[in-house]
């Protein structure tokens with residue numbers, strides 16, 4: 001934390017994971033960089049300063065800088081977080097940065113979350129399964145305000161991958177859908193336009209890859225930067241899935 005009684009800027013010491021998997025000469029190691037802290041400095045600002053003034057080869061991802069694009073997830077002192085919304089003032093002077101686990105490493109702090117999310121979306125068919133042929137003249141389908149609000153809540157996920165990286169199950173089982181995948185499934189299960197039956201959903205969400213593989217320690221909810229109600233999502237999925245099982249005997 002910044003010492004409010006001491007107006008001098010802190011000297012921040014960054015210990016950053018470095019590795020280029022494309023370079024056979026590269027070995028995973030930690031490099032240390034020091035910079036002065038500035039008011040309202042975020043990790044995005046600090047890493048940009050390190051890259052501009054100390055090491056132009058440092059790899060990390062940022063795009064929107066406002067917690068919308070989901071590209072700047074990283075381990076900050078061992079905890080998944082977005083670099084753009086993490087203030088250095090909320091961290092000690094020594095800051096350890098690693099790439100998110102569970103995703104393909106591109107280099108240093110940069111990972112490819114897109115591979116994981118694309119595979120998850122294809123496996124769960126994360127799109128509306130319409131029952132009727134498309135009619136451009138048809139009126140838009142209506143839904144209740146409550147359902148619309150619940151779907152909107154699920155759609156707030158920015159696919160940052162922090163929940164996946166925090167999840168012990170997802171780290172040992174690449175098939176596990178984790179917070180982001182389970183949230184995505186619930187979003188389509190709630191949607192009245194999606195014609196999949198409970199029996200169809202049972203195949204997608206039951207089992208070790210789905211909600212029954214979750215051990216329920218809620219690390220995912222603790223780290224989600226959008227504070228999605230993942231606890232409610234898992235309860236909803238369990239209710240729907242168990243209801244299907246009981247109904248089918």
Ligand code: SF4
Pocket residue numbers: 163166167168169170178179213214215216217218219220221
């Ligand atoms: S509660 Fe479930 S999905 Fe969340 S981190 Fe734990 S095992 Fe993973």
Ligand code: SF4
Pocket residue numbers: 156157158159160161162163164179180183220223224225226227228
């Ligand atoms: S559920 Fe939260 S932590 Fe997980 S990908 Fe979406 S926004 Fe990120």
